[in-house]
Amino acid sequence: xISKKIINFMVVxxxxxxxxxxxxxxxxxxxxxxxxxxxxxxxxxxKQKMYLRKLPKEYFEKELEKVWFxxxxxxxxxxxxxxxxxxxxxxxxxxxxxxxxxxxxxxxEKIWNDVCKGVFNTKVFTFIPxxxxxxxxxxxxxxxxxxxxxxxxxxxxxxxxSKKKRLQHLIKDRKERILNAKDKFILxxxxxxxxxxxxxxxxxxxxxxGSTLNEASKLIKEKIGNVRIDCLVIAKA
Ligand SMILES: [Zn+2]
Numbered sequence: 001x002i003s004k005k006i007i008n009f010m011v012v013x014x015x016x017x018x019x020x021x022x023x024x025x026x027x028x029x030x031x032x033x034x035x036x037x038x039x040x041x042x043x044x045x046x047k048q049k050m051y052l053r054k055l056p057k058e059y060f061e062k063e064l065e066k067v068w069f070x071x072x073x074x075x076x077x078x079x080x081x082x083x084x085x086x087x088x089x090x091x092x093x094x095x096x097x098x099x100x101x102x103x104x105x106x107x108x109e110k111i112w113n114d115v116c117k118g119v120f121n122t123k124v125f126t127f128i129p130x131x132x133x134x135x136x137x138x139x140x141x142x143x144x145x146x147x148x149x150x151x152x153x154x155x156x157x158x159x160x161x162s163k164k165k166r167l168q169h170l171i172k173d174r175k176e177r178i179l180n181a182k183d184k185f186i187l188x189x190x191x192x193x194x195x196x197x198x199x200x201x202x203x204x205x206x207x208x209x210g211s212t213l214n215e216a217s218k219l220i221k222e223k224i225g226n227v228r229i230d231c232l233v234i235a236k237a
Contacts, residue, residue, distance in 0.1 A: 049080045060210045068217035069229040074236040081235035126157040128204040158185040181211035208237040
């Protein structure tokens with residue numbers, strides 16, 4: 001068995017080489033020379049800006065017809081997270097994506113307990129599938145690794161329903177976004193009933209109107225009655 005440390009070391013070395021060959025050696029934030037995609041100073045700065053914020057479901061009722069999730073949490077203001085998102089997601093920089101997962105895994109236990117506390121014993125973690133398959137797979141893998149210590153079941157509940165749907169982040173108009181999110185997913189869990197009495201956390205990177213997470217929540221709540229759904233996103237736009 002190769003230890004986790006060795007695997008991590010290999011992944012990080014590979015990504016440094018990947019960045020060295022393909023991109024200039026500068027921190028994406030401060031532009032100073034750095035072998036790391038985000039220098040340690042900027043990374044610490046980002047960590048300082050990350051804390052758990054909660055929005056009540058009433059907040060979303062202004063725009064959404066019916067709100068299906070129970071709570072909404074986010075970690076960054078959009079302006080603080082935007083650069084990382086733009087480079088990792090839209091420019092497909094896997095090296096920067098690793099920093100996103102490092103940030104998530106640096107969320108301390110206290111924050112995590114705040115999200116998870118409650119009456120339900122079973123905790124289920126699921127995520128919104130991305131169109132960029134490789135990123136989706138990687139971030140899920142990293143998340144699964146991080147969450148394994150919290151006794152949380154990771155379930156891949158959703159599949160994108162139609163390839164014809166437009167990418168949500170390319171739509172500027174908020175009303176159009178809400179329309180585009182409708183019927184976006186299908187539930188790919190055959191025995192969803194076993195999640196009765198669970199607390200389900202749905203994770204996504206960014207949310208603007210909450211419509212994507214709401215559609216996902218609706219799919220679950222139409223099938224099972226006693227379930228609590230908390231949405232957790234990295235940034236709220
Ligand atoms: Zn920097």
